[in-house]
Amino acid sequence: MTERILHHFPLDPASRQVRLALGEKRLPFTEQTVRYWEQPDAFLDLNASGVTPVMVEDGLVLCESRTILDHLEETCPEPPLLGRDPQERAEARRLVLWFDRKFDLEVAGFLLHEKMEKRLLGLGAPDLAALRQGRESLRHHLAYLEALLSARDWLAGRRLSLADFAAAAYLSVIDYLGDVPWDGYPTVKTWYMKLKSRPAFRPILADRWPGLAPAAHYDDLDF
Amino acid sequence: MTERILHHFPLDPASRQVRLALGEKRLPFTEQTVRYWEQPDAFLDLNASGVTPVMVEDGLVLCESRTILDHLEETCPEPPLLGRDPQERAEARRLVLWFDRKFDLEVAGFLLHEKMEKRLLGLGAPDLAALRQGRESLRHHLAYLEALLSARDWLAGRRLSLADFAAAAYLSVIDYLGDVPWDGYPTVKTWYMKLKSRPAFRPILADRWPGLAPAAHYDDLDF
Known part of the structure; x- marks a missing residue:
């Protein structure tokens, strides 16, 4: 049986994308928590860039979320999480990049x-000015998601994909911190409720970090 | 015959990665120059994030370099540019992310x-302090490449891959601006000379932008 060890940080959106994909594909794995901000030597030996997550699969070192997720699609294709034809895949990839680069920034x-x-x-x-700028920008992104989801079942189209996991990974960490204004975006809220109730999401909702308590509604499926 | 239109900016490293891959796979395409900093409406209609490049292939819109490059590997796999086995692919992807995220930042x-x-x-x-910081950081990255290339034929291993194109795309734009200290990194310089002499590199070396003249050695194959 394949042995997988995921080196990750629970509140890291990139790590959460991988955990959601592993969960959806029902692939068991062992966890190692990485305090990435301390840049531990043992972790830098795995990934010189110091970025989480890293998955070690039977000795093969896979560095960072895109490498891991592409590898999983190639080696464990069921269920497919990148769409079934070139158009679905192009749209899922566009949205994954949207989150990994634009939303992240x-x-x-x-x-x-x-x-x-x-x-x-x-x-x-x-810094209060920085918080204000992040919240203002978040509202623009939520309005964009609201428009997309009003015409689609899932973010990239008719099927659940890595685009949904990218969005949910980021939003779930921001929601842990209590900063997602769900009520202004009913379609996004419904989509997030659907995701939250999937088995793959359970470990995410159970995450806690000492000194950083989650918002009261964080693990509530009917928030 | 497949019609491909690449909307790109000549001095954009992400665009150059795609042009190199198209050249290496000998896939013909039409070019549209995008003045991305003006965020033209016609381009935002193609890609709401405003990021170059976008390739339109028989009407299918592919947004941003990773989406285009993954699509090309899937639909035009020869020659393969992502390695042939999981380990080669993992290493090529790690290095692509190194450039797209870490080197970029x-x-x-x-x-x-x-x-x-x-x-x-x-x-x-x-800003002189920012230039100094960028040049200092560039030397660290060049030292890392020097170490990798001292033990390998190409950046990710025994075969040319998208990792080489990611590195060369960034370095070639910085070299256009005259800021790569080649002489301190002889193995990187030899690797770059090998790349420069490939047919796929010719259009890159012919790039000029009004008001931004290239360094004197920019298109010299024996610099």
């Missing part, structure tokens, strides 16, 4: 840095 | 922003 770079990383790194209180 | 974010984007956007003179 414009929203996570502010909200997660100010509210989570500064706490982990002992860098003091959040 | 630590080097291109300074050097290309200060010397190219500020010129394109009319934002004034480069």
Whole structure:
């Protein structure tokens, strides 16, 4: 049987994308928590860039979420999480990049840095102007998701895909911190409820980190 | 015959990765230059994120370099540019992410922003401290490449891959601006000479942009 060890941080959106995909494909794995902000030598030996997650599969070292997720699609294709034809795949990939680059820069770079990383790194209180900018940007992204989901069952089309996991991974960490204004975006909220109730999501909802308590509704399936 | 239109900017490293892969696979395409910093409506209609490149292939819209490159590997697999087994592919993907994220942030974010984007956007003179930081960081990355290439034929191993194109796409734009200190890194220089002499590289070496003249040695194969 294939042995998989996932080196990850529970509140890292990239790590969550991999955990959701592993869960959806029902692939068992062992977890190793990485305090990435401390850049431990044992982790840098696995991935010189220091970025989580890393999955070691029977000795094969897979660095970072896109490498792991592409590898899983190629080696464990069922259920497919990247769409079945070129058009579905192009749309899923476009949205994955949207989150990994644009959302990461414009929203996570502010909200997660100010509210989570500064706490982990002992860098003091959040900067209020940066929080405001992250929240403002988040509303633009939620409006875009609301428009997409109003015409589709899932984010990239008719089927659940890695695009949904990319979006949910980011939003779930921001929701842990209590910063997603769900009520203004009913279609996004319904989509997130559907995702939250999937078995693959359960471990995500059980995540807790000392000193960082989740919002009261975080693990509520009917929030 | 498949019709491909590549919407790109000649000095954009992400666009260059796609042009190199298309050239290596000998796939003909039409070019459309995008002045991405002006965010033209016609381009935003193709890709809402505003990021170059976008390839339209017989009407199918493929947004951004990773989407296009993954699509090309799946639909035009010869020659393969992502390695032939899971280990080669994992290493090529790790290095592609290294450049798309880490190098982009630590080097291109300074050097290309200060010397190219500020010129394109009319934002004034480069900030000297930012240039210094970008050049310092570039030397660390070149030392890492020197170490990798001292033990390998190509960046990800025994075969040319998208990892080489990712590295060469970034370095070639920085070299256009005259900022790569080749002489300190002889193995990287030899590797870059090998790449420069491939037919796929010719259009890259012919790139010119008004108001931004290339370094004197830019298109010299024996620099």
